[in-house]
Amino acid sequence: MQILQVKKELVLTSRLEGLGHLPIKALVSQTGEVLVAMDPVGTKLGDWVFTIANSAARDAAGDKRLLTDLTVGGIIDDWQPEQK
Amino acid sequence: MQILQVKKELVLTSRLEGLGHLPIKALVSQTGEVLVAMDPVGTKLGDWVFTIANSAARDAAGDKRLLTDLTVGGIIDDWQPEQK
């Protein structure tokens, strides 16, 4: 699982039906990498969260038919990103 | 899930039968990494898309027997790649 910060909600066109109705958000790691996750938790921009990948991501999204490989699992209280 | 830009459609020889009939496209990340994905969405060159990996990629392609580990899930409206 990874620690990422919520950056923006994505607006999608031509999306697959199997994505369901959860918001899909762009998240950024402490090293600047951008990833995309389903958000069943209801995060706000700027929240530090941890994400669950691969097969567990589908169950985490609430329905194993959902088309996701990354889902927000929870919001981390009081996370201090490292100084580089 | 990752954010990638559509670069070109691949022309393949000697391909496996289980790849089916969807177009297979080369995509590039913001850091320059090149990946290959099935495209059930019908993207155009230059579109910014997000991709779904691993077991969900097969369902995303429309048939879990398809041989893919990466499938386009949707086109992102108005994505602004980061300045580096």
Added chain:
Amino acid sequence: MQILQVKKELVLTSRLEGLGHLPIKALVSQTGEVLVAMDPVGTKLGDWVFTIANSAARDAAGDKRLLTDLTVGGIIDDWQPEQK
């Protein structure tokens, strides 16, 4: 599997129910990468551990319904991180 050092226990709000009741810990690799894992072993801060990823992580956590992609598998005796 990877070798990581236990850094801190995470305090989570708004977490998914399927995470169960094991502690969730931030771990750091020798190169400084931060990852998050479930800990069924009972590690202490500073322990060097190895982690199990993806589908085996769920079984390692003791119940394959648990929402994890990374679980601590054991504590390594006498690990000497490399000099860089």
Added chain:
Amino acid sequence: MQILQVKKELVLTSRLEGLGHLPIKALVSQTGEVLVAMDPVGTKLGDWVFTIANSAARDAAGDKRLLTDLTVGGIIDDWQPEQK
């Protein structure tokens, strides 16, 4: 899926039985990373190919009991590696 170039066929000793009888080849990415894949396609040294990872790799190899996490899916016509 990734784009890689065929580098050499591996000669193996003490290999597991579940690897079957397909050739196992070392492939190199455009950034110099070396990976190993099963080859059901019959590639030649120097061919640019794309590879399929994880669970789909086993089906791609022709039998889901085969012990592989990476399998060649097809040969790419006329691939021009990027100038760096």
Added chain:
Amino acid sequence: MQILQVKKELVLTSRLEGLGHLPIKALVSQTGEVLVAMDPVGTKLGDWVFTIANSAARDAAGDKRLLTDLTVGGIIDDWQPEQK
């Protein structure tokens, strides 16, 4: 699959039961990355091996209940690491 060199056998405390009785070894890549794998092949320190990841790793270890995401698949004869 990846090419790695056997570095040392790990001594573990507080390990999970589901790890079984195979040796668990630290391996190092040509770029210096350290990974951990189960070894059903019986490798010696310094051997160049290839490893099988994720779901196939569990079958490669001989029992799909084993808690592993990386297993040694075979020893490579006469591997010449690249000059950098």
